[in-house]
Amino acid sequence: MTRVIMAMSGGVDSSVAAALLLEQGYDVIGVTMQIWDSDLPYGTEVEGGCCSLGAVEDARAVANKLGIPYYVLNFQAPFREKVIDYFVAEYLRGRTPNPCIVCNHSLKFANLLDKGLSLGGEFVATGHYVQKEQDRESGRWLLRKGIDGGKDQSYVLYGLSQDQLAHSLFPLGGFEKVKIRQMAADLGLKVADKPDSQEICFVPDQDYGRFIREYSSEAVKPGKFVDPDGNILGEHQGITNFTIGQRKGLGIAAGVPLYVVEIRPATNEVVLSTNEDVFAKGLQASSLNWIAFSELLSPREVEVKIRYSAKPVSARVSPLTSDQIRVDFNTAQRAVTPGQAVVFYQGDLMLGGGTIDQAFR
């Protein structure tokens, strides 16, 4: 029997995924990655978030219900090193990172996969809505959007290597979320009514600014708000409090609504301007990972997503170097944000992606 390590969060998706794998005849071992300090004082537990602290108890209950072995594995040190340190460093560079992407390719399908292999497992499975298949001719592993368009999670998996994909299973890719909720209810899983989670698991109150101030040894320094021409508009409490397109919490009174259009870590400035200037015609990205092919050799017409929740839009992607690309949108896009991922598609096929370095206005 093929052994699979199922990453369980206690939520509906990974719970039903575990049940599906069992039905398909796999030898399933449930695992929850403990990634954050479990020694918080009693009463600080929070609900929601894919990796919330309450998750272990829910996941254990599901594993018991399914009758599978279940382990909590401690990944606090690598999570801190690979995900949180990166998250904080990016904010300090004036960028807005997506820690889930890093967690997937450098923790779940790295440290957890290694652990799984050492336990005699062949695959690590997750509850992501994405479809994996193998190209008959090239032998490459491909990822397609989950068939539930509203739930597709291919965006956060663009960083997986071919080897990682070879050892991954995504049992939910061929299902609609409604169907999964129904199956959870049919299985009598208590989690059937839990809301979907999207927040960043290690910042329960979603106050990133405060989290970074408390976590980082580097002081977050106040700086200036400026307009695109360099005129000083006021003072801010540190660039880590801002992201591109932000309007709230600026504390600046002007005749027109102002938005963050650029963050300049070198001068510690936050550039504010009108809504018009929040739009970008294109972007430059690096840290590329291609899934459908090994390298982009010539320009291509594609659809791109510039953040997890964005709708795919038409664009042209052109190689600059082997690890740098330029993207030109057919129509200007709002709030193209350095640090976020740009992910490319052709229809439901995910081509790959990279990290946004710069927007062109």
Added chain:
Amino acid sequence: MERIYFDHAATTPVEPQVVTAMIPYFSQSFGNPSSIHWFGRENRKAIDEARTVVARELGAGEPSEIIFTGSGSESDNMALKGVASALRKKGNHIITSAIEHHAIFDTCKYLEKQGFEITYIPVSEAGLIDPLDVKNALTDKTILVSIMHANNEVGTIQPIAEIGRLLRERKILFHTDAVQSVGSIPVNVNELLVDMLSLSAHKFYGPKGVGVLYVRKGTLIDSFIHGGSQERNRRAGTENVAGIVGLAKALQLANGNLAANQVTITELRNYLIEEVLRRIDHVRLNGDRSKRLPGNINFSFEYIEGESLLLSLDLKGIAASSGSACTSGSLEPSHVLLGMGICHEIAHGSLRLTLGKSNTKTEIDYFLEVLPEIVNKLRGMSPLYDSAVRKECSGCTRTK
């Protein structure tokens, strides 16, 4: 799948005779021991009898020296906090060891925050305390010394009587955490020369949720659970009558078969140790070879994470531990192994096997068959092992 239990230091199955002794005290004889009526008196009698049995088994002077608690951890907390509070005016210095169970260790950390000074006596590489170190650590502010009888991870048995002798001359209170030793080796408070001793029923085939703190008559100790006159005002709360009856019965049975069990379990232990050392390379036995509990085995497999080993064994039906059950889930290497001067990498690869009276040679043979396969597989995935084998390096030297 066949299931084999090698984790008796975590807990043990309740002896059927113990269950039989406990059953009447759930539904049939249910009175509150503090009630003055017949129902209450009947249960008061059961507790009194149990107290007498426990006192006798431990060699205590009188039954009133036995306080029933909810666990070994509670007994440890009561001993340390109770004495610290009662003798605060006399001094603020407490001595303990570097390899105590967390029930002592964390309580000491708590007392440090309350202004007490704690000295942590180091141990040798074999995990043993030198009584001279205790003697040298004493000051005129020392009010209490707490040294465990047998260690929960590596099973080493400390020279409690020797330490007791030098403390008694100086009239300094001495507590020992005997949670691991009671029921496995002879434990007598007069021979050990201790003033306080903690034990827990579920470690010797008794029920969970009941423990004892032995407190020598005349020892000043403050209470922390207020609200009733139970246990002579030292621990309020309606007594766990069935548990207390079970504890006494289990202690009686364990001590009754002590000598015979010690011999058979020690034989099995030695067989397992010798065979593992013979069949697998780069493995070391942690803790003194002979001054250890009959059932305790603690290995370090170099170039392997204890957690992976443990899970692989579980998937083969073998229950073991990588250290104390109370700290599993934490990837911090054991403070006991680090305290013995074993380096981080090797402390990570530790595996604790604790045998009990129901284990057989057949079970050990199955383990010996499964273990090398697992170790080879895990080492096969370890880049460290690969390079170490090529360099013929021993991996780690003592860091202290």
